[in-house]
Structures are given as C-alpha cells and as structure tokens.
Amino acid sequence: MSLRTAPARRAAAAVVAVTALALTAAACGGTTKKSTDAANSSAPASSASANPSAASKKGLTIAYLPKQVNNPYFTISDNGGRKAVEALGEKYKEVGTNSGTDTAGQVSYVNTLTQQQVSAIAVSAQDPGALCTALNQARKNGVKVVTYDSDTNASCRDLFVSQASAEDLGRTEVQLMAKQIGGKGQIAILSAAQTATNQNTWIGYMKDELKKPEYKDIQLVKVAYGNDDAQTSFQQTQGLLQQYPNLKGIISPTTVGIKAAAQYLSGSRYKGKVQLTGLGTPNDMRAYVNNGTVQGFELWDPAKLGALAGYAAVALASGQITGAAGQSFTAGDLGSFTIGQDSVVVLGKPTVFDKSNIGQFNF
Template identity: 80%
Template sequence: MYGPTAKSARLTAALAVTAVLALGATACSGTTKDSANKAAGPAAATGKADPNKAIKKGLTVAFLPKQVNNPYFTTSDGGGKKALEQLGSTYKEVGTSSGTDTSGQVSYVNTLTQQQVDAIAVSAQDPGALCTALKQAMKNGVSVVTYDSDTQTGCRQAFVSQASAEDLGRTQIQLLAKQIGGKGEIAILSAAQTATNQNTWIDFMKDELKKPEYKDIKLVKTAYGDDDAQKSFQQTQGLLQEHPGLKGIVSPTTVGIKAAAQYLSGSKYRGKVKLTGLGTPNDMRAYVKNGTVEAFELWDPAKLGALAAHTAVALESGRITGAEGETFTAGDLGSFTIGKDGVVLLGKPTVFDKANIDQFKF
C-alpha cells in the first residue's frame, strides 16, 4: 500500500535488503549503499557537519507515530507535513492503530528501509524493540530521528523532545499538588508500561514527590491505559473504586487525561478529585469549562512535528550529524542547538486553564 520511492542509485541495495528481510533477518548485516552514500546523510558519511550546506529538496520523509488516528499524533504529524511541503520535500505517514503494537512498528521500519525513503521520524512505543530495525535503516542510508518518545541513543541520530523530561515530570506533580492543597492520595494514569517518555516522566514525578513539601502526598498506584480511550476510562473508574479517598490523578498522556476527564465529568467525583497531566486544548476545553479540570499542560504538538521534519532534512542535507553542540535553523521555529545524546528540545511546556485555553486551537 506504499508507493515506490527508491531512487535509481539505490536500486541494487534496496533489492538486496528486500531479499534479506524476506528471510526474516533484521540484524545489521544487510547490503548497504556504496561507499559514497553508505551512511545516513552526507554529514554522517564524513562525520562532519556543514551548517552552510544547501537544504536538499525532493526528499521523502516518513513519519511513524506511536499510533495513527490518535488526535495528538494527527496534529504533530500534520505539523511535519506542513514543514516538509515548505522545504520542498515529500511527507508520508505510516503506523499501527494500536499504541502497543511494537512488532507492527518494526515491520513498518523494515518496509520503509526497503523503499529507501530518505529519512524516518519515529515515536517509539518501546525503547529497545526498534533498535535492530532502525540500525539497519541507518546502515542503508536512511536518516533516523525520534520525536515525542525516544529509543536507545545508538538507534537514531537525533531525538526531538517536547521539553526536558525533568521539567515535564516535575511540573505535573507541582500542578497537582497545588490543586489538592499539598495533601492526600494521588495516582498516575499512564499509557503503555513500556512507553519511554511516560516512564521517564514518571521517574521524575516520583523523585519530585520525595521533596519535603510533598510529605503529605502519597502515590498509591500507577495504572496503564495503553493509550486506549476505553481502557483508560475503565482504569480511571478502577482507581476510584480501589482508592475511594483519592484526591488527584495525573495522566501524562493525551488519550489518558481525556478519558479520565470524561469519566470524572459524569460522576460524583467531578470537582472533588483533581485531574491534571498532558492534554490538548481542543480535547480538554469542555472539561476545563465545566470544572472537571483546573489546569493541565502540554507543548504545541504541531511545532514538535515540524521540528522533527526540519531535523530530518538538516541531517539528510549534511547540515548536522546529531552531535552535541551543533546548531541549525528550523524555519519559523528559530535556531536550535543539539544537546547531550543528540537531544533537541522544543521548549518549555505551556499551562492551560480557563483564563487562556480559548487562545489555543489544537
């Protein structure tokens, strides 16, 4: 169902990779390009970046979100599409309808490698499951960027992060603590147990809770809704049945917080059990206005997708390699510096409440 995108110069390599993958092999032993093009992007081939190089046009960049048809990823990938159109390149999106189908993500990476797209921007469902396939992709000349949720650092060239993981984890606890008056039982409603970004944020949440000012707050449970609306709704219900004295829930996932808000809004707990986390203004607007949610936070997912697109094109153009300290310009988003482990930070999260939520339309 994916159109042919292989370049004539890569045809021999693509056919060889196809043969290897057909036998089920995913180790990094497949055929690569010739020595002039063997690494992902010209900068990777030489190990040197040239920020003054011309931006390549006519590239094909594939977005592989954790879950297609998820409103969050529809928005973020839409930002990537718009950016690529402005850059003179082609956008495509592939992916699974489940937020936990890691084998499905691996299959899509393998397919994109066969097609020899120029770059892949992937939001990983699992930090390690994609590594072999992504390393094979890079060996065959595909630039690899992760966005929203990372892999192991050696399995991609750059990670476009929403904000610092520490900021996101700590600020969600700070928001909830303020709403519950600094005391009471709280729970976390996460996505999948293997989700890299969720687990990193939760680690910082737990570390934040160790501070003296939170001595009267007790984290009683972390539940997992697998980024499925119905399961997240049921997990919210279960949390309140299991812990009737619960004072607050923090859900660092756009699907989870919306489902939790939906349950709370139609229950006796509305306004009594506080809810915060990461959500989109469009999803949460009604719940903020009816008093179910006081405040929550997020970054602009469209800008995140756009930055992932710019990063992929900069890699393929030889402007960056993903090394710490390199800088590049991402259109209207401005200038960015690559940090430790190839991390590119979009910026600080925004807090949304009744006073400002109508200013945002995503």
C-alpha cells in the same frame, strides 16, 4: 499525557507546554531530554562532517512513523511535519499501525521504509529498544533516523526531538497536583503503555519530586495503565476510584488518558472532588476546564513538535548536521536550534492551560 501524548524559543515554549496534544495516546508516551540523559548518557556522536551552509537536497522523502496512526495527537504532530517537509519542497509520507502497542508492526514498517530507500524516518517509538536492530539497519543503508515524542536508545538514531525537558514535565505535574489538592491526600497516576519511554521517565521524576519534604502529606497509591486507549483509560479511572475511595487526585501524562479520565469524572459524583491534571490538548480539555472538572493541565504544541522533527530530518539528510552536540540548524519560523548532549534537541518548556488562557489556543 500519554501526552497522547506538544516549541523551542518563545513560540515553542508557549506551545510546549501543555496540552500536549496529549490527546492521543501516543503523545504522551514519548520521551524527553532528561529521559535520554538518564538512560542513554553514552550516545555516540556522529563522526561524519557537517556543512551547515549546504543547501537542502531536493528529492528527499521524509517518512513519519508515529506510535499510532489516526490518533488525534499524532494526526496534529504529523500534519505539522507534513507542512514543514513540503514547505522545503520535499516529499512527506506517513505509515503506522492502528495500535499504540504494536511494536512488531513498527519494526515491520521500518524494514519496509528501508527497502523503499526513504531519505529519513521520523519515528515515535513504542518501545525504547525493540526498534534498534531495524533502525540501525536503516542507518547502515543511508537512512537518517529522527525520533520525536518518544525516544529509542540513543545508539539507534541520529537525533531525538524532545517535547520539553522530561524533568520539567514530571516535576511540574506534581507541583500542579499539589496545589489543586492543598498539599495532602492520596493520588494516582494514569499512564499510557507500561513500556512507554517518555511516560516512565516522567513518572520517575514525579516520584522523585514527591520525596521532597513539602509533599510529605501526599501519598502515591498506584500507577495505572490505560495503553493510550480511551475506553481502557476510562475503565482504569473508574477502577482507581473504586479501589481508593479517598483518592484526591489523578495525574495522567497522556492526552488520551487525561481526556478519558475527565470524561468519567465529569459525569460522576467525583466531579470537583477528585482533581485531575497531566498532559492534554486545549481542544480536548476545554469543556472540562470550563465546567470545573479540571483546574489546569499542561502541554506543548504537537504540530510544532512534528514540524521540528521534519526540519531536523531534512537537515540531516542534506548533510547540514550529523546529530553531534553543538551543531545548529534552522527550523523555519520556529527559529534556530542547537543540538545538546546525547543528540537531543528540545522544543521548549511546557505551558499550563487553565480558565485564564485556554480560550487563546486552538489545537
């Protein structure tokens, strides 16, 4: 979606689905449980002891570092985090770059937050490895590190809050597209940044799903990159249709990308002829669903994703959890969550949005 780029339990599950607020570029550029399972199967569990009965410490500062500030997706997710953190009586702050590809800028912010001695950093990583040195230095200085939406290498953080299973997201987007194009034809993928951990993981599962016999008549012709930038994504959509005049569908797993693609298709001769699905938010995509440009897409509730990251950060900083598999913590109204393999917590399953239900959601 770039998911522009997002719950866990029932409420989380519903949100989780779809619309991923993918809206903003960031969103979709994240990671999900399977992406960390596949890439970081040797994540070290914390050796420190946890006290699940401990009260939340007071005076904590939880800093959010999204892939990109002023990105609709991250604005929603981080506002969810702010509400969760402040509900616990702690201090919230957000910092970040205006670009979804400024990895050096993210590193600089991590270093600054470490110097400021914040209690925890909730970060959506632009690159899986580039932040590792800075994040591990932060951890050595007592700062807890939670990744959300897009993960780092597992050895560089204490906990990853995943939108949904990466495998679920990747495979279901192919399944949606196959239904929309009648199981045959050329398709393309419009991703976010080429280095985005979550995007690449989802695309990996899409390609694997396409190997199944039922998709033998579907051909993936290209993976294009819009860098979670609306104009670039719009131009990439135009380019795909010029390069592949017989294209039947586009999957865009980023909120920024899917919205830009819908804008282009809606005003073109391809409306209703070239199908579009992926990760987006209901508010961004409602008009395109209602006018027939898009049949359906999916996502999770980004606000709940950000909130879960905030609850996890406070629980870590308070010593209630260390990030080890099997530990549990409570995340307010979202309910109780248990940490899984590789220190991953999953918000819930994605939700599919179409004409039958999109009017029920407001995010």
